[in-house]
Amino acid sequence: MDPLVGIVMGSDTDWPMMEPAAQALAEFGVPYEVHVLSAHRTPQRMLDYAGAAAGRGLRVLVAGAGGAAHLPGMLAAATPLPVIGVPRPLDRLDGLDSLLSIVQMPAGVPVATVSIGGGRNAGLLAVRVLAASDDALRAAVERFQADLADSVVARDAALRARLAGDGSDTPRTAGTS
Numbered sequence: 001m002d003p004l005v006g007i008v009m010g011s012d013t014d015w016p017m018m019e020p021a022a023q024a025l026a027e028f029g030v031p032y033e034v035h036v037l038s039a040h041r042t043p044q045r046m047l048d049y050a051g052a053a054a055g056r057g058l059r060v061l062v063a064g065a066g067g068a069a070h071l072p073g074m075l076a077a078a079t080p081l082p083v084i085g086v087p088r089p090l091d092r093l094d095g096l097d098s099l100l101s102i103v104q105m106p107a108g109v110p111v112a113t114v115s116i117g118g119g120r121n122a123g124l125l126a127v128r129v130l131a132a133s134d135d136a137l138r139a140a141v142e143r144f145q146a147d148l149a150d151s152v153v154a155r156d157a158a159l160r161a162r163l164a165g166d167g168s169d170t171p172r173t174a175g176t177s
């Protein structure tokens, strides 16, 4: 199947952060491609990719980068497709630099920014973008949401059972120890 989502990143060293995006897409059966592109290091290649993306059938781009993370914004400038940015935490500044570089776009050039290191949510958001015009995919998203809710209920029950076993499940008044 031709890819619908382009997962791109400024360096191959970003892959551990971006792999969960790929896994999320795979869980929903959404075909994707993966590339290393850099607004800084391969500017023309990045522009060529962005310019051709929609015509090749891609529908969403997920772009991860660290530090001076200009890749998502530059892609958004050069494609009409929705771009989801993923800020990568590097050794210094804990990813705040990447987050601000990606999220503070000028009006007219939107990038949907997920949390620092939020590769999985970026993949899930790409699925939702596609699901807006795909009934079968939307039904799969609804099943995913129901499963997530069920897992929280199960964890609630497991925690309460564990605390009851400890004899520590006694209701307490807020502010008392």
Ligand SMILES: Nc1c(C(=O)O)ncn1[C@@H]1O[C@H](COP(=O)(O)O)[C@@H](O)[C@H]1O
Pocket: 009, 010, 011, 012, 013, 014, 037, 038, 039, 040, 041, 064, 065, 066, 067, 068, 069, 070, 071, 072, 088
């Ligand atoms: N932020 C960007 C861009 C860009 O925005 O064009 N190109 C590479 N990078 C980032 O540089 C970091 C270090 O890269 P290396 O590990 O290759 O030195 C990576 O997180 C990459 O996304």
